[in-house]
Structure formats: C-alpha cells, structure tokens
Amino acid sequence: xxxxxxxxxxxxxxxxxxxxxxxxxxxxxxxxxxxxxxxxxxxxxxxxxxxxxxxxxxxxxxxxxxxxxxxxxxxxxxxxxxxxxxxxxxxxxxxxxxx
Amino acid sequence: xxxxxxxxxxxxxxxxxxxxxxxxxxxxxxxxxxxxxxxxxxxxxxxxxxxxxxxxxxxxxxxxxxxxxxxxxxxxxxxxxxxxxxxxxxxxxxxxxxxxxxxxxxxxxxxxxxxxxxxxxxxxxxxxxxxxxxxxxxxxxxxxxxxxxxxxxxxxxxxxxxxxxxx
Numbered sequence: 001x002x003x004x005x006x007x008x009x010x011x012x013x014x015x016x017x018x019x020x021x022x023x024x025x026x027x028x029x030x031x032x033x034x035x036x037x038x039x040x041x042x043x044x045x046x047x048x049x050x051x052x053x054x055x056x057x058x059x060x061x062x063x064x065x066x067x068x069x070x071x072x073x074x075x076x077x078x079x080x081x082x083x084x085x086x087x088x089x090x091x092x093x094x095x096x097x098x099x
Numbered sequence: 100x101x102x103x104x105x106x107x108x109x110x111x112x113x114x115x116x117x118x119x120x121x122x123x124x125x126x127x128x129x130x131x132x133x134x135x136x137x138x139x140x141x142x143x144x145x146x147x148x149x150x151x152x153x154x155x156x157x158x159x160x161x162x163x164x165x166x167x168x169x170x171x172x173x174x175x176x177x178x179x180x181x182x183x184x185x186x187x188x189x190x191x192x193x194x195x196x197x198x199x200x201x202x203x204x205x206x207x208x209x210x211x212x213x214x215x216x217x218x219x220x221x222x223x224x225x226x227x228x229x230x231x232x233x234x235x236x237x238x239x240x241x242x243x244x245x246x247x248x249x250x251x252x253x254x255x256x257x258x259x260x261x262x263x264x265x266x
Contacts, residue, residue, distance in 0.1 A: 001218075004149070005210045007112045011119055013203030018123030020195035026128055026173055030135050033166065034119050037142045040154075048149045052219040055227070058151050059234045065154075065161050066246045070253035072166045076173040077257035083177040 004045040012038035025082065029075050036068045108148055114141040129174055136167045152227045 011034055018031025040061040047057025118138040122131050139162040146155035224230045235243050 001216065002210060003108065003112070004145070006207055007115065007145070009206040009210060010116055010203055013199045013206070014116070014119040014123055016202060017195055017199040020198065021123070021192050024128055026170060026177070027123075027131060030122055030131055030170060033135065033162070034122060034138065037139065037162075041142065041145060044146055044149045044151045044154060047151075048223060049218060050216050052221045052223050055224065055230045055234060056238075058154050058227075059231055059239055061151075061154055062157060062231070063239075063242060063246055065157055066250065069161055069166055070249055072169060073253045073257045074260070076169055077260040079173055080176060080261050 001045060001049040004041060008038040008041040008045070011035075011041070025075075025079050029072060029079075033068065033072070036064060040064055105148070107144070111141045111144045111148070114138070115145070129171070132167060132170050132174060135170065136163055139163050139167065150223050150227070153231050 015031045015034030015038060018034065019028055022028045022031060043057040043061040043064070047055060051057065115138055118134040118141070121134040122138060125131050125134065139158065143155040143158040143163070146152075146158060
C-alpha cells in the first residue's frame with residue numbers, strides 16, 4: 001500500500017509544480033488533471049486495502065472523474081473566450097474580472 | 100510492512116512519473132497533451148491492479164477519450180502560442196520547484212512513518228460493476244442526480260461562454 005500512496009504523492013507534487021509554474025492556461029488545466037488523478041489513486045488504494053466492505057472509494061472516484069470533466073469543459077470554454085478577446089492564453093492577460 | 104507489488108506496478112508507475120514530468124516541463128504544449136494521454140492511460144492500468152475494473156474503463160472513456168481530445172481541440176483552436184519559442188513558465192520556477200520538492204518529500208516521510216492503517220483481511224466484492232451500480236442506485240442516489248445536473252449546467256455554461264456575440 002505504501003508504494004501506491006507514494007506514487008500518488010509524487011504525481012500530486014508534479015501536478016502542483018505544473019500549476020505553479022505554467023504560464024499557459026491549458027498547461028495549468030493539464031496539471032490539474034494530474035492532481036485529480038493522484039487523488040483518485042488514493043481513493044482506490046484505501047478502498048482496496050483499508051475499507052474493503054463495500055466500494056465507497058471507487059464510487060467517489062467516479063464522482064471525481066465526472067466533476068473533473070465538467071471543470072475541464074468550463075475551463076476550456078473560458079480559454080477560448082480569453083483567446084478571442086486577447087489573442088493569447090497567457091495567465092497574465094486575466095487581470096480583468098469584469099467587463 | 101506490506102505485500103510486495105508486482106513488476107507491472109513498477110513499469111506503470113515509471114511511465115506515470117516520467118510522462119507527468121514531461122507534461123509539466125516540455126515547451127511544446129501539444130507534446131504535453133500527448134504525454135498527458137499516456138499518463139492517464141497508465142493510471143487506468145494502476146486502477147486495474149487495484150481491482151477497480153469499472154473505474155479503469157471509465158478512466159479510459161472519459162479522460163483518454165473525452166477530456167484529452169477536448170484539450171487537443173483547445174490547443175489547436177488557440178495554436179498561436181504552441182509553435183512560438185516563448186517561455187512557457189513564469190518567473191517563480193525555482194521557488195515552485197523547492198516548494199513541490201519539500202511537499203513531496205514530507206508527504207513521503209509522513210506516509211512511510213504512519214502505521215495506524217487497519218489493514219482489512221477481507222477481499223473486495225467480486226462483481227465490481229454490479230456493486231457500483233447498486234451503490235449508485237441506493238446510497239449515492241442524490242449525488243448521482245446532482246452530478247447529472249452539474250454536467251448539464253457545465254454544458255450550457257460552456258455553450259454560453261464560447262458563443263459568439265450576435266447582437
């Protein structure tokens with residue numbers, strides 16, 4: 001079980017690094033997906049080794065996947081909007097939150 | 100302290116870590132998306148190792164099939180930045196690297212030093228899809244419906260955001 005948790009921790013750290021350093025919004029979204037996957041690996045690991053009477057962890061990981069898909073859709077729509085208005089998708093452009 | 104893991108796990112985790120590192124470090128954002136697909140696919144393999152067959156299938160369908168394709172579409176529609184040789188990272192790269200290194204190391208130490216998990220000797224239910232379906236229709240009925248409303252709201256929101264102003 002230690003190995004699975006360690007894998008999830010490493011994946012989460014790499015995703016965190018991507019979120020903190022990327023200048024491109026799509027890059028930030030991709031790093032976010034990495035972090036979601038690390039959390040999901042943790043859910044499934046605990047479901048297999050610690051709480052095995054039932055599959056609550058797997059069902060919850062399923063919900064995480066669904067919410068991540070919704071988040072990606074809305075995020076990419078915002079990316080397209082920013083691109084149309086500023087002709088670029090750097091995070092420095094999003095310093096205007098109202099119009 | 101626990102059972103040794105198989106060779107498949109080591110191969111999969113090697114692929115996951117290397118491709119995740121490629122996702123956050125490559126300059127070409129399109130290559131990043133391709134490595135993201137590889138990483139998500141290997142995570143589906145990890146789910147298979149953990150007796151989560153349905154989750155592995157959902158991972159391949161939703162992440163590899165839908166979310167990654169969406170990312171690639173967005174990259175193609177906004178391809179101005181993809182080919183230029185400009186910096187993809189901002190100026191706090193070094194600080195962020197140390198923060199993440201410290202975070203990862205401290206989490207690893209924490210995991211290695213924790214022995215309070217009550218390991219269960221019981222195996223998971225055999226019929227994976229059957230059990231998940233029962234959960235979704237009984238205990239998790241309300242969250243299930245709320246997720247469907249959320250997906251509908253996300254769809255409408257995306258259409259409204261990305262629509263061209265016609266007035």
